[in-house]
Amino acid sequence: MSQTTSSSSKTFLSGVVEGFYGRPWTMEQRKELFRREQKWGLNTYLYAPKDDYKHRMYWRELYTSEEAEQLMTLITAAKARDVEFVYAISPGLDITFSNPKEVAALKRKLSQVCMFGCRSFALLFDDIETEMCAADKEAFSSFAHAQVAITNQVFQHLQEPQTFLFCPTDYCAAFCTPSVSQSTYLHTVGEKLLPAIDILWTGPKVVSQDISVASIEEVSTVLRRPPVIWDNIHANDYDPQRLFLGPFKNRPTELIPKLRGVLTNPNCEFEPNFVAIHTLATWCKSSTVQKDVSMDGEDQGSDYNPQEALRLALTDWLAEFSMADQPDVSRAGSGCPKREPSEEEPMQTDEYVPSPRENPLYTAEPLTLEDLTLLSELFYLPYEHGPTALTMLTELHWLRGNRDAAVFSPVAPENSKAKEWRERAEHFDEMCAAVVQMFNRLSNAPNRTILYDLYNYICDIKSGVSLARAFVSSLGGQNPPPSQVINDDPEPWGFRGGLSGEFQRMLPCHGNRDLFRTPPAARVYTIRPCTPADKSDVLRLTKEMQSETLQQAALIGDRLVNGQLSPSKHCDLVLEDEGGLCGFAFALTDAKTAMTKSQYPETMLRDFPSLMAVQIHPRVPDTNTAKRLISSVLSSLKESGSCGVFCEFRTGDKRMLDFLRTLGLLHVLQVEGLQAGLVLMGTKL
Incomplete structure (x- = not known):
């Protein structure tokens, strides 16, 4: 991608941050990411997995020869795909800024990575304690001065690389005291950090629902440069029950000329990020020419349409599901090679055909675009359910609230309320059946690698939907299957939460962030x-x-x-x-x-x-x-x-x-x- 920002001649950074908490991606998954980025027109990969020991917890330790070989291979693979490999290090957990030996250790570590062929770097001070030790308090007037001093030194030590990113501790508006425009910390960073160093920013919040042009103009004024957006809209490391398969949205493309770049920090699971990265690429390629505001609420202020971007992404993703796992491990997500016929096993010469009175053979139905659309709408975005999910919740809420209408009398004529209840119950049952059908088709997809990244989530939603389906069935006077009975002594699989759920239900705030709400008080x-x-x-x-x-x-x-x-x-x-x-x-x-x-x-x-x-x-x-x-x-x-x-x-x-x-x-x-x-x-x- 050759697009440049209006404030500099630097290339607009567009791509992916591997910056989540949890198991890092594998080397082969990263190589597959580079292939996809090149194909879709993205140009940057920021290496910052929180649980890589030598990135964060043991940042002082040099890489072993084996680790060095892996990093060199990865850097080379990125270059081959025209992807800028940005190596990030997070020393903020325990660094003493005023100790020259600490600064020397940081320089030594980054110099080693430089020897691997890396030319782009990032220094991250996110998610750390803000209280300085006694020695640093004597040497620096503020936390910001300490961070800026060491960042400037490292930047110059590396001979001022073209791409050098700095992540502040106050990396979103919600962290700024008392506000972005009056933040002493941000003003110090903006004034003292060398102008060629770019600054990461997540927007109004850590996980921002919207990022407006006005908010970026405000922070750019304070920082004295356009920021690089570290976007957590698809991140799911904060909740193991969530997955986000909705489109990149609520970021108008008018932001592009006002930014240094946008990097998405997506789901922990690699394969489900197909949608997040694909739709980001579509957003980056959209022009900033104004058009008339649409009436469907999906307009983003430009020719980027998130629903169309989602459709394109899901169409391409559908083709991936039909690809069986290959023995060639050069592609990410490669599982076990296909099982070849053994010489010791006889070839099957006849095929079993059941008689008309016997059970028919199970036939795996192929996955459809409608199935993937439903999957996306069930696992949409942090602040928004997809249309189908919202409809299902609305219908269940209505059916439960009007349960008296579900009691039918065989002698009395059916009234209009009872008829409406029955019709809506049938519609709800059909939507539930579609979820189960989607689950079955996904479970039979040839690409098992994608399935395994999705399985816990689709199994959970299938179970929840099946319980709701049985509940509505019981309200209507039908006898649900025994395994789905809603009673006062359910099986452990009949409810969600565990110890975490127990704690939450005892707190007064439980449920006030649910995306589906009844009208506000x-x-x-x-x-x-x-x-x-x-x-x-x-x-x-x-x-x-x-x-x-x-x-x-x-x-x-x-x-x-x-x-x-x-x-x-x-x-x-x-x-x-x-x-x-x-x-x-x-x-x-x-x-x-x-x-x-x-x-x-x-x-x-x-x-x-x-x-x-x-x-x-x-x-x-x-x-x-x-x-x-x-x-x-x-x-x-x-x-x-x-x-x-x-x-x-x-x-x-x-x-x-x-x-x-x-x-x-x-x-x-x-x-x-x-x-x-x-x-x-x-x-x-």
């Missing part, structure tokens, strides 16, 4: 522990809500609400908005302690030993807010060792019963001998 709500001053408001709310039911059946929960019984520790929360108290959830860990007689069967109390009283005012339509209130109390009960909780409602309290069904946290309990006029809802913990 119309009001600002506060959830807090109940105080003695709240007693009158709690009673007033309770009395107002009881007047709706026109029933006065005594409940144990009434005594919990009116103060005759004290809630268990951390189980007394109230909900407030600008109008005052509008909800509460109180609970007793052991409901038996509040009973003067055996009001409920022992078998029920064994599974649901705790009691919760909950009330939400009708002026709170926001289900997420109510969920947070109730979930907080459920978490406290679970922490106390409870295995289940029940709530009491009068049958006339239809509004609350319907509202709680919508939340999906509690379900109606079938209890024999229950007093007339009562409904119990509950859940196992």
Whole structure:
């Protein structure tokens, strides 16, 4: 790529950073990357794998003769493909900037790499502690001065290479204090760093949803040069459950003349990066000629269309899936060679053909472009689900929230709501079936190397979709397969998260970054522990809500609400908005302690030993807010060792019963001998 920036005669850097945390790519994968970069018009590879010991943790150590041979081979391979090999080193974990021996060690290491044929370098100070040691505090007035001093020395020691990159510790706007324009750190870097040294920048955030022209103009002014974007939009090293197969987007091509370059730091898995790198190449080749703004929301301010770029990438990727693994290991992703017929094994001379009454032979259907499009939309981008994924989530949310319409009566005519529910359930089932079909076709693709990089992800999404499919089927009155039953005692494979999920569910912020959300709350709500001053408001709310039911059946929960019984520790929360108290959830860990007689069967109390009283005012339509209130109390009960909780409602309290069904946290309990006029809802913990 020969495009140059407007501010210098240097070639616009476009390509890939291997800068993620985790297992580095293999030598053969890197050679395959160079082949693809050359084919697609990209020109740069930045070697910066965080888990290469001699790049970061043991940066002082020289390479052994064997390691040196590998690096020389890699550098030569990059040159053969017209790809600029940039060697990066990260000494910031433990370097003492003021120690001449440390500076000498850094120079010695880079001089060795220079001997391998490398002519482009990068010095990275990202993701390190900002507190200087005592010796450096005496020698330098700030952290920025220390980094700049050593970077300038190394740059000059290497005889001022044409490409030399510097990654600041404050490498995105979110890290700058108090802002980009007022950052003392960035101003020092901009003023003191030699002008020929280029600076890496990730945008507004570490993983930036959008990078605007205005934001780049702002940081360029502070840095006194256009930055090189280190783009983490496809990076997945921060979450092993995520993969990103959507197009490069939300970076207008008007940025190109205002940048020194763009390098993508993509998924850890090599093969799935086909889309990320291919669409970046399409973006880099797009012109910056203005066009009319499209109405589909996909316009990027130029002739680059991310959906078209994605289609082109997936079309090319589809051809890769049909290529069986070759014994020639010069291509990345080469697996085991094809199995050749053995002389000791007889040739198969006849083919088994089942009779009409027998099972037909399994036939592997070929993968289609529609399958890859679906795959991409299921694993799209960090801030955005693909269209199909969003539709599936929307449909499941609606089907769950309107579950009452799913109860069909064989004697009563089907109403319009029931018909709509059935039709949307059928549509959801068809979308789920397409995901399973995509999984099966991918599993049979000849290129096993690509499959193995994708397998954990597609297996996970297939499992999640199958569970959702079974859930909707059960709502519609159908009997799902036993392996997919949604119950209170699922198999380990029936839920996600492990210990990490347990920790997250105990935190108040859990779920607030989900990409699929119900409409945002119309009001600002506060959830807090109940105080003695709240007693009158709690009673007033309770009395107002009881007047709706026109029933006065005594409940144990009434005594919990009116103060005759004290809630268990951390189980007394109230909900407030600008109008005052509008909800509460109180609970007793052991409901038996509040009973003067055996009001409920022992078998029920064994599974649901705790009691919760909950009330939400009708002026709170926001289900997420109510969920947070109730979930907080459920978490406290679970922490106390409870295995289940029940709530009491009068049958006339239809509004609350319907509202709680919508939340999906509690379900109606079938209890024999229950007093007339009562409904119990509950859940196992």
